[in-house]
Amino acid sequence: MRLRCLGRGHRGIHSLRAKLTLANVALLALGIIAATAISLMAARHYLLDKIDSELLATRSALQSAGFSMRQIESLGELGIAMDQFTGADAKALPSSNGSVFVAVDTAGRPAALGPLKPTARQRAVAEAAGGSDDPAALAALAAETEPRDIRVNDTPYRIIGARLSDGTLVLIATSTDALHEGMAKAIKLDLAFGTVLLALLACLTLISVSRRMRPLEDMVETSSAIAEGDLTRRVPSSREATLEVEQLRLALNSMLHQVELAHRTREHSSAQLRRFVADASHELRTPLSAIRGYLQLYDKGMLNDPDQRKRAWVRVMAEADRMGRLVDELLCLARLDQQPELRFRNVDVSRLVRDAADDLRVQQPDRPLTVTAEGALLIRADESGLRQVLGNLVGNVRTHTPAEVPVHLEVRREDGVVRLRVADEGPGLAEEDAARIFDRFFRAGGGAGSGLGMAIVQGVVKAHGGVVRVDTAPGEGLKVTISLPI
Numbered sequence: 001m002r003l004r005c006l007g008r009g010h011r012g013i014h015s016l017r018a019k020l021t022l023a024n025v026a027l028l029a030l031g032i033i034a035a036t037a038i039s040l041m042a043a044r045h046y047l048l049d050k051i052d053s054e055l056l057a058t059r060s061a062l063q064s065a066g067f068s069m070r071q072i073e074s075l076g077e078l079g080i081a082m083d084q085f086t087g088a089d090a091k092a093l094p095s096s097n098g099s100v101f102v103a104v105d106t107a108g109r110p111a112a113l114g115p116l117k118p119t120a121r122q123r124a125v126a127e128a129a130g131g132s133d134d135p136a137a138l139a140a141l142a143a144e145t146e147p148r149d150i151r152v153n154d155t156p157y158r159i160i161g162a163r164l165s166d167g168t169l170v171l172i173a174t175s176t177d178a179l180h181e182g183m184a185k186a187i188k189l190d191l192a193f194g195t196v197l198l199a200l201l202a203c204l205t206l207i208s209v210s211r212r213m214r215p216l217e218d219m220v221e222t223s224s225a226i227a228e229g230d231l232t233r234r235v236p237s238s239r240e241a242t243l244e245v246e247q248l249r250l251a252l253n254s255m256l257h258q259v260e261l262a263h264r265t266r267e268h269s270s271a272q273l274r275r276f277v278a279d280a281s282h283e284l285r286t287p288l289s290a291i292r293g294y295l296q297l298y299d300k301g302m303l304n305d306p307d308q309r310k311r312a313w314v315r316v317m318a319e320a321d322r323m324g325r326l327v328d329e330l331l332c333l334a335r336l337d338q339q340p341e342l343r344f345r346n347v348d349v350s351r352l353v354r355d356a357a358d359d360l361r362v363q364q365p366d367r368p369l370t371v372t373a374e375g376a377l378l379i380r381a382d383e384s385g386l387r388q389v390l391g392n393l394v395g396n397v398r399t400h401t402p403a404e405v406p407v408h409l410e411v412r413r414e415d416g417v418v419r420l421r422v423a424d425e426g427p428g429l430a431e432e433d434a435a436r437i438f439d440r441f442f443r444a445g446g447g448a449g450s451g452l453g454m455a456i457v458q459g460v461v462k463a464h465g466g467v468v469r470v471d472t473a474p475g476e477g478l479k480v481t482i483s484l485p486i
Contacts, residue, residue, distance in 0.1 A: 401426035
């Protein structure tokens with residue numbers, strides 16, 4: 001339940017979608033800031049370079065024309081008169097597109113052009129450049145190769161000096177106030193546009209991440225359902241899944257399938273263990289009860305007749321032998337479960353089949369027996385294990401079929417493997433009994449337990465890397481085929 005709540009309801013700042021959104025917004029913000037700063041710096045550099053080029057061109061034109069102060073006066077009187085006529089006393093004289101021309105004397109004060117006196121802005125420009133307080137700074141302007149910045153009444157200017165042919169110093173200044181105002185407006189516009197763009201990106205990122213995160217939420221919901229006991233749940237496919245998420249989904253479904261199989265195997269093993277303990281207790285209880293009963297009869301003195309004592313002794317020994325065989329078979333199965341080391345060497349399977357047939361003829365000489373095991377057929381195997389397999393198969397036939405039922409033993413090489421068959425023409429087994437023939441302590445039709453012997457057969461064959469197949473049907477006998485690698 002905890003995982004399910006986190007999968008559908010958790011939308012805090014620490015969620016993955018919030019972190020991805022913040023990361024995208026932060027990266028875009030850095031990109032906008034960097035692009036804005038670079039573009040504004042480039043624009044400012046370009047515009048300032050253009051202003052400086054105009055100032056340098058003006059100085060070069062004045063110096064190359066060879067004007068004297070007297071010629072400047074005659075040219076500037078008209079501009080001063082027009083400046084005063086319009087009443088724009090604060091503008092430069094002469095003035096063109098925010099440019100100011102100021103002629104200064106040797107003391108650093110603005111000089112008059114004929115009868116017209118310098119305007120206030122001319123005096124302010126001269127004072128900002130050094131003026132009478134620093135005449136040397138004014139003189140240095142004519143020698144500088146690049147204009148420099150000054151401020152006149154809180155207005156920025158770029159200024160440079162020009163030396164006329166008669167030695168007069170003329171200051172040429174151009175206002176950069178329009179440039180800075182344009183830069184401020186561009187910054188405000190970029191900030192407004194960037195804010196809208198960041199908000200739009202945040203919304204689009206949230207929508208996109210939510211769609212992309214849906215498969216992960218399905219994984220969380222599936223994991224929660226499995227934690228609550230539904231082991232059959234799987235993560236569904238999604239059209240919005242990316243390659244990595246789809247790979248994760250397939251890997252998670254594969255893991256869940258393995259978990260389900262492991263759980264089912266554990267449950268099956270637990271059920272088998274419980275049934276095994278119950279069956280083993282039942283098998284051992286019968287001979288123990290018989291032995292206990294005869295001992296109680298002997299203890300109470302009820303076996304006075306020597307024949308009765310002898311018969312009781314034979315029965316006790318028979319039941320003890322039966323218990324011993326059960327314990328030995330259980331021990332053998334336990335060793336097979338531990339995958340013991342088998343002693344592999346060249347073994348003639350044909351000879352083993354013929355030996356098993358000879359043993360059966362000795363025990364049941366009247367039983368019809370057919371043997372197909374000519375020549376020598378060698379494989380790498382554990383001889384004692386194969387002898388035990390043949391002994392158990394022949395022993396099951398001898399115990400659970402009538403003595404007149406024919407038996408067929410056969411061994412041959414087929415398709416790169418050795419096939420060993422033990423078949424009889426007895427009553428056979430029902431389908432449900434055949435499915436449990438390898439279960440330990442299996443009982444067919446209420447008869448004696450034969451599952452231990454067949455379980456040992458299956459364990460030995462598996463240890464050799466082989467396969468056991470059982471074919472049977474009611475009234476058609478039982479055929480066990482063992483395939484062993486050469």
